[in-house]
Amino acid sequence: MTETLGGSGAAPAPAAPTPTRAAVFAWSLWDWGSAAFNAVVTTFVFTVYLTGDAFGNEDTVAAQLGWALSIAGFLIAVLAPVTGARSDSSGRRKFWLGVNTFIVVGLTFAMFFVQASPDYLLLGLFLVAAGNVFFELAGVSYNAMLAQVSTPRTIGKVSGFGWGMGYIGGIVLLLIVYFGFINPEVGLFGVTSENGLAVRVTMLISAAWFGLFALPVLLRVPEYRAPDAAKRAKVGFLRSYVDLGHDVARLWKTNRQVVYFLLASAIFRDGLAGVFTFGGVLASSAFGFSPGEVIIFAIAANVVAGIATITVGVLDDRLGAKPVIVTALIGLIVSGSLVFLLHDGGQIVFWTAGLALCLFVGPAQSASRTFLARIIPAGREGEVFGLYATTGRAASFLAPTAFALMVTIFGATYWGILGIMLVLFIGLLLLLPVKAKQNQMG
Numbered sequence: 472m473t474e475t476l477g478g479s480g481a482a483p484a485p486a487a488p489t490p491t492r493a494a495v496f497a498w499s500l501w502d503w504g505s506a507a508f509n510a511v512v513t514t515f516v517f518t519v520y521l522t523g524d525a526f527g528n529e530d531t532v533a534a535q536l537g538w539a540l541s542i543a544g545f546l547i548a549v550l551a552p553v554t555g556a557r558s559d560s561s562g563r564r565k566f567w568l569g570v571n572t573f574i575v576v577g578l579t580f581a582m583f584f585v586q587a588s589p590d591y592l593l594l595g596l597f598l599v600a601a602g603n604v605f606f607e608l609a610g611v612s613y614n615a616m617l618a619q620v621s622t623p624r625t626i627g628k629v630s631g632f633g634w635g636m637g638y639i640g641g642i643v644l645l646l647i648v649y650f651g652f653i654n655p656e657v658g659l660f661g662v663t664s665e666n667g668l669a670v671r672v673t674m675l676i677s678a679a680w681f682g683l684f685a686l687p688v689l690l691r692v693p694e695y696r697a698p699d700a701a702k703r704a705k706v707g708f709l710r711s712y713v714d715l716g717h718d719v720a721r722l723w724k725t726n727r728q729v730v731y732f733l734l735a736s737a738i739f740r741d742g743l744a745g746v747f748t749f750g751g752v753l754a755s756s757a758f759g760f761s762p763g764e765v766i767i768f769a770i771a772a773n774v775v776a777g778i779a780t781i782t783v784g785v786l787d788d789r790l791g792a793k794p795v796i797v798t799a800l801i802g803l804i805v806s807g808s809l810v811f812l813l814h815d816g817g818q819i820v821f822w823t824a825g826l827a828l829c830l831f832v833g834p835a836q837s838a839s840r841t842f843l844a845r846i847i848p849a850g851r852e853g854e855v856f857g858l859y860a861t862t863g864r865a866a867s868f869l870a871p872t873a874f875a876l877m878v879t880i881f882g883a884t885y886w887g888i889l890g891i892m893l894v895l896f897i898g899l900l901l902l903l904p905v906k907a908k909q910n911q912m913g
Contacts, residue, residue, distance in 0.1 A: 631784020
């Protein structure tokens with residue numbers, strides 16, 4: 472099944488040289504390095520540290536973290552499509568990937584200074600929120616580069632390989648920080664947990680990890696050059712929003728299926744984010760995992776997700792992205808429902824059904840990226856992936872709200888699983904009518 476997009480009157484893009492394996496590998500190492508922010512900062516280490524009782528009432532601090540991330544989400548929604556479009560027209564996609572990546576590296580490094588005291592809570596919240604903003608902006612450029620390092624025949628395999636590298640990078644880094652600093656009473660270099668030092672040193676390692684593995688894509692992948700059809704006159708930043716409005720209107724007229732997919736993917740991707748966001752909470756509060764056991768589960772989950780994502784990337788190229796996404800969403804809903812229905816079975820249920828759920832998360836994320844990459848008009852990758860980030864952020868309240876609502880109504884944390892599954896189910900229903908093969912529209 473081929474996924475293409477026709478545009479009205481667009482000049483054909485010049486034939487690009489076949490990407491080399493070295494370029495693909497260099498590109499994928501950014502995903503590997505980004506696990507430092509995804510897995511360590513936002514999911515399993517720094518945010519867990521920041522919401523601990525050393526910073527105040529845990530429920531209050533968790534709410535404050537939610538508000539900080541909400542503000543970050545709003546800024547991403549406002550900035551992502553315009554910055555993406557400007558990188559398309561300026562031909563400086565790799566430049567902005569580098570700038571935003573190393574801002575994230577600097578912010579992660581600064582987390583070392585967040586001591587275990589309420590006096591440092593505001594600094595910690597600011598660093599996490601700002602890091603999220605610049606990480607998402609870097610991700611817009613990175614995703615847009617997918618077309619530069621793949622061909623129509625290999626885009627699924629390349630995307631799956633990159634996403635899988637991210638999971639594997641997360642495994643390696645979590646193993647290093649867990650056994651080197653978090654778990655021992657006295658870790659490497661005599662580091663202890665006093666005043667949060669183990670976590671703070673972990674942030675230094677994470678910053679160095681991301682910075683190091685971001686270098687290959689910047690050094691080995693050529694800078695993007697906008698095709699003539701995509702070049703525009705330079706305009707001011709505010710004028711870019713006017714141009715964006717015209718672009719979205721044109722997209723609705725000429726390539727409506729892209730808009731439909733952006734809507735559907737915004738919802739099911741928020742469900743996927745909910746799986747990560749609340750997985751650790753569910754493991755600890757509903758299934759009795761200790762903090763150390765949560766990290767061990769996270770390592771195992773990354774192994775399963777990484778292998779599945781790389782493997783399914785090949786099927787993406789053969790079958791098309793939509794069948795992969797639909798199958799993955801169904802698998803997620805079934806696995807998540809089993810976690811809910813069998814919750815009385817204890818940790819063995821979470822280990823089995825939870826790991827089964829991880830089989831489907833990565834393939835759904837990777838295939839969502841390739842579906843969109845295949846149907847974007849040449850020269851508009853940054854703009855449309857900016858909209859991809861924006862729509863995702865616009866729906867980012869759904870899974871947390873559904874989770875909280877179910878827990879509030881029924882009074883037990885495990886009910887929140889159903890809230891996340893509901894979001895995934897709605898996203899699946901909206902995806903089913905979306906056509907993978909686009910027709911040209913005048």
